[in-house]
Amino acid sequence: MAKVLIIAEHDGKKLNGSTARVMTCAQGLSAESVEIAVFAAEGAAVAEQAAAISGVTKVLLIENPANEHATAAILAPQIEALASEYSHVLAPSTTFGKDLTPRIAAHLAVPQISDIMRVESPRIFDRPIYAGNAVITVEAPEGIVVGTVRTASFSEAEKTGSATIEKREINVELPSHTRFVKLETSGSADRPDLQAAAKVVSGGRGVGSTENFKVIYDLADKLGAAVGASRAAVDAGFIPNDHQVGQTGKIIAPELYMSFGISGAIQHLAGIKDAGTIVAINKDPDAPIFEIADFGLVGDLFEIIPELEKALA
Amino acid sequence: MKILVGVKRVVDFNVRIQVKADGSGVATEGVKMSMNPFDEIAVEEALRLKEAGKAEEVIAITIGPKASQEQLRTALAMGADRAIHVETDEDVQPLTAARILKAITDKEEPKIVMLGKQAIDDDNNQTAQMLAALANWPQATFASKIDVDGDSANVTREIDAGLETLSIDLPAVISTDLRLNEPRYVKLPDIMKAKRKPIETFTIAELGIEPAAAVKVLKTSAPAARQAGIKVASVDELVAALKEKGLI
Numbered sequence: 090m091a092k093v094l095i096i097a098e099h100d101g102k103k104l105n106g107s108t109a110r111v112m113t114c115a116q117g118l119s120a121e122s123v124e125i126a127v128f129a130a131e132g133a134a135v136a137e138q139a140a141a142i143s144g145v146t147k148v149l150l151i152e153n154p155a156n157e158h159a160t161a162a163i164l165a166p167q168i169e170a171l172a173s174e175y176s177h178v179l180a181p182s183t184t185f186g187k188d189l190t191p192r193i194a195a196h197l198a199v200p201q202i203s204d205i206m207r208v209e210s211p212r213i214f215d216r217p218i219y220a221g222n223a224v225i226t227v228e229a230p231e232g233i234v235v236g237t238v239r240t241a242s243f244s245e246a247e248k249t250g251s252a253t254i255e256k257r258e259i260n261v262e263l264p265s266h267t268r269f270v271k272l273e274t275s276g277s278a279d280r281p282d283l284q285a286a287a288k289v290v291s292g293g294r295g296v297g298s299t300e301n302f303k304v305i306y307d308l309a310d311k312l313g314a315a316v317g318a319s320r321a322a323v324d325a326g327f328i329p330n331d332h333q334v335g336q337t338g339k340i341i342a343p344e345l346y347m348s349f350g351i352s353g354a355i356q357h358l359a360g361i362k363d364a365g366t367i368v369a370i371n372k373d374p375d376a377p378i379f380e381i382a383d384f385g386l387v388g389d390l391f392e393i394i395p396e397l398e399k400a401l402a
Numbered sequence: 403m404k405i406l407v408g409v410k411r412v413v414d415f416n417v418r419i420q421v422k423a424d425g426s427g428v429a430t431e432g433v434k435m436s437m438n439p440f441d442e443i444a445v446e447e448a449l450r451l452k453e454a455g456k457a458e459e460v461i462a463i464t465i466g467p468k469a470s471q472e473q474l475r476t477a478l479a480m481g482a483d484r485a486i487h488v489e490t491d492e493d494v495q496p497l498t499a500a501r502i503l504k505a506i507t508d509k510e511e512p513k514i515v516m517l518g519k520q521a522i523d524d525d526n527n528q529t530a531q532m533l534a535a536l537a538n539w540p541q542a543t544f545a546s547k548i549d550v551d552g553d554s555a556n557v558t559r560e561i562d563a564g565l566e567t568l569s570i571d572l573p574a575v576i577s578t579d580l581r582l583n584e585p586r587y588v589k590l591p592d593i594m595k596a597k598r599k600p601i602e603t604f605t606i607a608e609l610g611i612e613p614a615a616a617v618k619v620l621k622t623s624a625p626a627a628r629q630a631g632i633k634v635a636s637v638d639e640l641v642a643a644l645k646e647k648g649l650i
Contacts, residue, residue: 100563160568161531162540184561188543191496191531200497200617203526213620218524219413223421223428224623230615266571267540270556274564284562288649312650324581330546330560337520337580339562345649355418362628366649368640383631386640396637401650 090121091211096180097127097139104138106285107181109245112142114238117208122146130157136254143247148254158269165192167259182237194235202236220336220359241342241363275329286315289343294321295350302327304394319351335360349390353378403513404459405448409477410438411470412523425621437473440518444578446585448516449481456550459483467491478596479588485601497614500532505609519544519577530577540570543577
């Protein structure tokens, strides 16, 4: 029977919604236990949020000043020390998990399954390749299964649990070769999180400038939506990188995705395929995004957005 | 100091790949092959560090079939000094690739190993982190800015929360993200010059590597396609459709 360890993603105060999505993936492993490990400087609040996720057997809280920031080189040796008690070690396929888990797998001398999108059995999984243009069914060899979970493929587990929280001390030598300097966020803390939002309004190269992105933000605020962007818009400097949606940005699955001035490169489409309803507004009637949009409207976004706002008012 | 930079031969990013009807894989016969775009960024960054006087030598390495030498020649034409080809026709998964890179790293003793953050074929995003683990070196993944200063570097990383800066001691492994730089175009005289630059060849056996246990690919399938939607003629029609679905 599988014994699963999930590595919690959090910012020191709040558990990231990705963790509850990994829990849903873990439920497909017919596990006898699913434990969540919270590594933090002071993690009581995060541990409580993790303990509320339904299906969690136990939360391990590993508090250490060195764990203040989620640095792979610091966390990996601690997780490796725990790993032998488990059959599966899972993390979300976010930049947090992607950075961390290969470091663990390499030390455990096992391969990693990246971006698990479906569980067929405790060792057999589906994962996307070629920006999601093909799906491979893979079988992990003997040994601990280390994987990252494609969060857009799983919904968040319910929050009706009350697992016990156990404090753990892990005494391993931690490296001093990697030091956190700073984190610059784009300061949109009052807006919904792009990866968790039910609605996303997204802009591309067609938006034209940083100033013009204000219309995207304003519409998003009216809808209670998060703001996304295509790579072209981020490369052009219209909007910070943490808004990028696509193969190498964020993979999202909102109920409603509204794109403005995004042509729809396959790399971008890879990030929105799991959205409930896709709306595309673009001047170019041949833009590839119309091939996957549920509702397409050909036209100038600067004329359409005011009309939309009026219709929504 | 030396910089070792990884180069992978992949299906060109503009190609719309086709899944073979029998589920045995993706059709790659007769398809245009190129250097993985993230690796091009890695090569460019290594060259810029050399041009800024922070590195003396840039060594490109690839693991793959004979034809991968085309991508090494591209790296050499961009300006790499020499190249290493670990030749194999086998499918090399990230952990084995990391073991190979570790063996070459032990031999060459670079101060920085620069790798693309992921290859656009298997999208694994593992090799850099695995190499860093095997070498017990720092890792700075998804780099969008690199400042090398003596025996350490400040690396800005593109993460979900924004931009994180880490200070790392060298030697280290750095994986490159899209906005680190814009790779240069290769000029014809440089292509000619690259033909005379040396490529050293090894087999995996010669490096004394034990291939890692592999993930077995059982089948390859096309992704579930989204139902084609409709074009609406006006904002009113769009709003009505979204209201009907309860989305707004």
